[in-house]
Amino acid sequence: MLDSVSEILRLQSAGEASAVEIASAALDRIETADGTINAFTHLNRELTLAAAADVDRRRSAGETLGPLAGVPVAVKDVLCTHDMPTTCSSKMLHNFHPPYDSGVVEKLRAADAVIVGKTNMDEFAMGASTENSAFGVTKNPWDTTRIPGGSSGGAAACVAASMVPISLGTDTGGSIRQPAAMCGVTGLKPTYGRVSRYGLIAFASSLDQVGPIGWSVQDIAPLMETIAGHDKRDSTSLNLDVGSYVDAIKGTDLTGIKIGMLRESMEAEGVDPTIKEAVKEAAKVFEKAGAELIDINLPHSEYWVPTYYVIAPSEASSNLSRYDGAHYGHRAADIETGAELGPLVTTYCRSRDEGFGAEVKRRIMLGTYALSEGYADDYYNKALKVRRLIKSDFDAAFSQVDLLLGPVTPTAAFPLGSKVDDPIQMYLCDLFTTGANLAGIPALSLPAGKDADGLPIAIQLQAPALEESRLLFAGSVFQLVTDHHTDRPNTERPDTTKGVQS
Amino acid sequence: MSDGYPTKTVIGLEVHVQLKTQTKLFCGCSTEFGAEPNTQVCPVCLGLPGALPVMNEAAIDLSVKAGLAIDCSIPPMTKWDRKQYFYPDLPKGYQISQFDLPICADGFIEIDDPASPGQIRKLGIIRAHLEEDAGKSMHDEAAGKGDTKIDLNRCGTPLLEIVSQPDMRSSDEAKAYLNELKLRMTHLGISDCEMQEGSLRVDANVNLHIDVDGKNVATPIVEVKNMNSFRAVERAIQYEIDRQYDIWEETGKTIKDEAKTTRGWDDESGKTFLQREKEESADYRYFPDPDLLPIRLPRDRVESIRASLGEMPAQIRQRLQGQYGIKPYDADVIVNQGVAMITYFETAATKSDDGKRTSSFIQQDVMRLMNERSISIEDYPVAAESLGDLLGRVAKGELDNGRARDVLAHMIDKGVSVDDAIKDLGIESVDNNEIEDLCRELLAANPAVVQDYKDGKKQAVGSLIGQAKKKNANANPQVVRQTLIQLIEQE
Ligand SMILES: [Zn+2]
Numbered sequence: 001m002l003d004s005v006s007e008i009l010r011l012q013s014a015g016e017a018s019a020v021e022i023a024s025a026a027l028d029r030i031e032t033a034d035g036t037i038n039a040f041t042h043l044n045r046e047l048t049l050a051a052a053a054d055v056d057r058r059r060s061a062g063e064t065l066g067p068l069a070g071v072p073v074a075v076k077d078v079l080c081t082h083d084m085p086t087t088c089s090s091k092m093l094h095n096f097h098p099p100y101d102s103g104v105v106e107k108l109r110a111a112d113a114v115i116v117g118k119t120n121m122d123e124f125a126m127g128a129s130t131e132n133s134a135f136g137v138t139k140n141p142w143d144t145t146r147i148p149g150g151s152s153g154g155a156a157a158c159v160a161a162s163m164v165p166i167s168l169g170t171d172t173g174g175s176i177r178q179p180a181a182m183c184g185v186t187g188l189k190p191t192y193g194r195v196s197r198y199g200l201i202a203f204a205s206s207l208d209q210v211g212p213i214g215w216s217v218q219d220i221a222p223l224m225e226t227i228a229g230h231d232k233r234d235s236t237s238l239n240l241d242v243g244s245y246v247d248a249i250k251g252t253d254l255t256g257i258k259i260g261m262l263r264e265s266m267e268a269e270g271v272d273p274t275i276k277e278a279v280k281e282a283a284k285v286f287e288k289a290g291a292e293l294i295d296i297n298l299p300h301s302e303y304w305v306p307t308y309y310v311i312a313p314s315e316a317s318s319n320l321s322r323y324d325g326a327h328y329g330h331r332a333a334d335i336e337t338g339a340e341l342g343p344l345v346t347t348y349c350r351s352r353d354e355g356f357g358a359e360v361k362r363r364i365m366l367g368t369y370a371l372s373e374g375y376a377d378d379y380y381n382k383a384l385k386v387r388r389l390i391k392s393d394f395d396a397a398f399s400q401v402d403l404l405l406g407p408v409t410p411t412a413a414f415p416l417g418s419k420v421d422d423p424i425q426m427y428l429c430d431l432f433t434t435g436a437n438l439a440g441i442p443a444l445s446l447p448a449g450k451d452a453d454g455l456p457i458a459i460q461l462q463a464p465a466l467e468e469s470r471l472l473f474a475g476s477v478f479q480l481v482t483d484h485h486t487d488r489p490n491t492e493r494p495d496t497t498k499g500v501q502s
Numbered sequence: 503m504s505d506g507y508p509t510k511t512v513i514g515l516e517v518h519v520q521l522k523t524q525t526k527l528f529c530g531c532s533t534e535f536g537a538e539p540n541t542q543v544c545p546v547c548l549g550l551p552g553a554l555p556v557m558n559e560a561a562i563d564l565s566v567k568a569g570l571a572i573d574c575s576i577p578p579m580t581k582w583d584r585k586q587y588f589y590p591d592l593p594k595g596y597q598i599s600q601f602d603l604p605i606c607a608d609g610f611i612e613i614d615d616p617a618s619p620g621q622i623r624k625l626g627i628i629r630a631h632l633e634e635d636a637g638k639s640m641h642d643e644a645a646g647k648g649d650t651k652i653d654l655n656r657c658g659t660p661l662l663e664i665v666s667q668p669d670m671r672s673s674d675e676a677k678a679y680l681n682e683l684k685l686r687m688t689h690l691g692i693s694d695c696e697m698q699e700g701s702l703r704v705d706a707n708v709n710l711h712i713d714v715d716g717k718n719v720a721t722p723i724v725e726v727k728n729m730n731s732f733r734a735v736e737r738a739i740q741y742e743i744d745r746q747y748d749i750w751e752e753t754g755k756t757i758k759d760e761a762k763t764t765r766g767w768d769d770e771s772g773k774t775f776l777q778r779e780k781e782e783s784a785d786y787r788y789f790p791d792p793d794l795l796p797i798r799l800p801r802d803r804v805e806s807i808r809a810s811l812g813e814m815p816a817q818i819r820q821r822l823q824g825q826y827g828i829k830p831y832d833a834d835v836i837v838n839q840g841v842a843m844i845t846y847f848e849t850a851a852t853k854s855d856d857g858k859r860t861s862s863f864i865q866q867d868v869m870r871l872m873n874e875r876s877i878s879i880e881d882y883p884v885a886a887e888s889l890g891d892l893l894g895r896v897a898k899g900e901l902d903n904g905r906a907r908d909v910l911a912h913m914i915d916k917g918v919s920v921d922d923a924i925k926d927l928g929i930e931s932v933d934n935n936e937i938e939d940l941c942r943e944l945l946a947a948n949p950a951v952v953q954d955y956k957d958g959k960k961q962a963v964g965s966l967i968g969q970a971k972k973k974n975a976n977a978n979p980q981v982v983r984q985t986l987i988q989l990i991e992q993e
Pocket residue numbers: 526529530531542543544545546547548658
């Protein structure tokens with residue numbers, strides 16, 4: 001019942017279930033399953049039921065309701081909510097209550113969605129496994145000894161565990177697509193500027209983008225339609241018409257669509273063969289639906305990860321300097337006035353040392369170094385130049401094709417703890433996803449089967465800027481003829497079948 | 503340093519001008535001065551997580567206007583950069599500023615050379631860039647607690663930082679530069695330029711180039727801060743000139759031996775004091791602010807701002823000289839007082855139809871009272887029309903300058919009109935026959951004066967003018983003098 005947006009809408013309009021009943025079911029499901037999964041950092045039963053009751057009241061009063069009326073939605077804990085804490089899964093913001101809603105949360109409320117809670121994530125969205133959360137790891141509903149992906153691990157896992165049908169994540173270098181892939185759900189990273197960043201707590205401002213997660217394209221299209229559009233409070237938000245994504249996904253024919261097969265991705269080392277196979281299988285599906293396949297190469301693909309890991313930490317080092325213990329958030333206690341560096345500097349150092357986790361500190365240091373005098377030309381400024389080359393690669397590719405097809409991740413979900421001590425291995429999870437962020441283009445992760453261990457694997461479609469409609473349409477066609485997105489994990493099974501990895 | 507080596511003073515000024523916008527640079531908060539602490543703030547200027555800056559177009563227009571007023575070029579594209587440092591009054595941990603593409607570049611200001619009046623000195627301006635102000639830290643050192651309170655009202659207020667070339671050679675030139683800059687900024691409504699309220703702040707970079715037997719030796723550069731008036735800037739620079747020479751004589755340290763230091767100005771003791779030993783090579787890690795788009799300034803936008811500038815101070819000086827027949831110096835004094843004074847003068851001079859007399863009355867009587875009461879011309883108690891009315895009567899000979907001063911004083915005291923003041927003081931114009939009678943009487947009573955005059959001591963009649971005033975206060979001294987001379991010479 002909680003798997004499909006259209007079903008939830010139908011149940012209500014047919015009078016078969018009320019919004020309160022649906023919200024209660026979601027809350028009950030969360031209560032049962034989240035003890036194991038830990039997808040949520042914050043839940044508020046009263047607020048959720050009150051919002052649902054309001055939808056029911058207005059429905060019975062004959063009022064026109066929004067497109068997501070009574071649909072339970074989970075929101076990544078990086079998006080400000082005026083009535084719930086917003087922590088970024090960091091000790092630094094464990095006590096932070098924003099006085100305002102983010103732009104996308106405003107839009108959710110205006111669409112009459114019922115926000116059930118905030119989801120767990122890698123601290124400040126930095127990570128690929130949701131293991132960097134100050135509030136515990138989130139587990140993969142398909143195999144709870146494994147990571148759900150990250151940084152929007154909670155947002156993907158809560159859908160995969162059928163707690164809510166849809167959720168909002170954010171994607172800076174793959175943080176929607178990679179957990180969606182690992183949790184066997186569908187996730188969209190929109191064009192940079194398509195969705196407001198107002199109230200999205202910044203990790204890397206030039207890369208961050210909010211996007212939808214759900215079981216299928218059918219489910220995320222109405223959510224994307226709700227959150228997209230101009231917001232004058234975000235200067236990088238595009239002031240352009242959005243159109244209807246719900247209408248855009250009608251149809252089954254891909255004739256006239258040229259799909260580029262990403263040669264570098266398919267030839268890359270360390271990629272699970274079942275994933276390469278899934279991409280090839282998907283290509284056949286698209287071809288059968290009328291699309292034309294063309295080999296495409298993006299010559300600078302090998303620089304995506306290094307470029308990303310200079311630009312993102314550089315911006316992060318700046319964005320996170322506001323967390324100094326002086327105005328809000330965590331402040332170190334008992335700073336002796338006689339401290340060696342003086343009380344002010346000591347407060348800064350101790351508050352930041354205590355408030356931030358290891359990965360956040362690592363990236364702040366990386367970024368600070370990359371922007372430092374004498375190094376900025378070799379790192380930050382050079383990365384900006386390479387970013388332009390990467391963007392030109394995509395421009396050239398899209399002059400030949402309408403979409404690009406490739407993998408999302410090199411492997412399926414890996415065991416908890418297996419990469420925490422190896423940041424480079426962890427960063428390589430972003431091998432295929434950072435390009436879209438650096439180029440600012442939209443990209444879609446679609447479930448595409450299982451690996452040898454029965455874990456979800458996925459394919460990625462990428463489109464030119466602002467072509468979300470094309471992307472969602474192709475994704476929808478894929479899901480009409482495949483059933484990977486209808487597979488459900490057996491979340492009732494005990495989580496010890498494979499043994500917990502140390 | 504009076505008997506020392508020939509020395510050239512090198513001064514460069516960094517002036518922060520607060521732009522007169524209704525709202526802050528990146529949010530809708532008010533910029534009004536003097537509100538209760540932390541009442542003019544919002545998530546954006548508080549730097550709360552998730553809040554984003556949105557540029558205030560009015561600040562861009564004012565900056566372009568300012569740039570054009572100091573003959574800068576305005577590039578077609580400019581951008582925002584983050585300047586990063588930690589301080590409690592900087593809630594984001596960075597200041598949004600402009601690094602390598604300032605909104606205005608390469609301008610100049612011309613001043614009248616204080617050392618040789620009539621000569622023009624052209625002082626270069628390197629750049630002017632726009633940035634947001636930080637908040638204010640108020641340190642309370644009482645009882646050894648060392649508490650600091652932060653007021654973030656000012657945070658995000660638009661500032662234009664105008665950086666001059668090191669072209670000034672004396673504190674007089676620095677003052678003239680500041681006067682002219684302030685004049686243009688206030689005249690065009692770009693800024694209030696109130697140093698007391700912080701809407702104009704000046705940092706001065708000073709050092710000396712000493713000519714030691716044909717070899718140029720430069721002293722270490724000192725940046726002086728915390729000056730709260732133009733007078734203070736002047737004094738601080740003068741103090742630095744002397745201090746740096748003395749230190750150089752004492753230690754021989756040159757610019758090669760010591761990095762730039764920062765010194766504060768203490769107005770009370772009239773001295774600068776060391777604030778920061780070495781300018782730690784501060785690394786602000788500038789990079790383009792990804793939350794803001796670059797600013798495009800198309801030619802037509804710049805040109806329409808240029809067209810709206812109107813008359814600049816230099817043109818007004820010229821015009822006042824031609825239109826009211828006043829001297830360059832007098833036009834300079836009036837124009838330098840700002841827009842309100844120019845309007846006051848023009849209104850009064852038009853009414854009196856005597857520009858010269860109006861100019862001298864304003865410079866002496868009006869400005870003296872303004873100084874005494876520390877008021878601006880807006881608060882001067884006599885309206886320009888009334889002063890013009892009064893001076894018009896002097897021009898027509900109805901009363902003399904001295905009596906006019908009495909009338910003006912009475913008008914200020916009692917707040918009455920020109921007519922009422924004249925009536926109150928019993929001033930009436932005296933008939934010429936009456937004056938002739940008075941003069942005959944005085945000459946008859948003072949034969950010695952007549953004799954002195956005839957012996958060539960023409961100033962002897964002066965004593966009789968005084969007596970005439972005593973007998974009839976309304977007697978015009980000029981007329982009395984002429985009548986006395988006429989009568990003596992007729993004998
Ligand atoms: Zn504000």
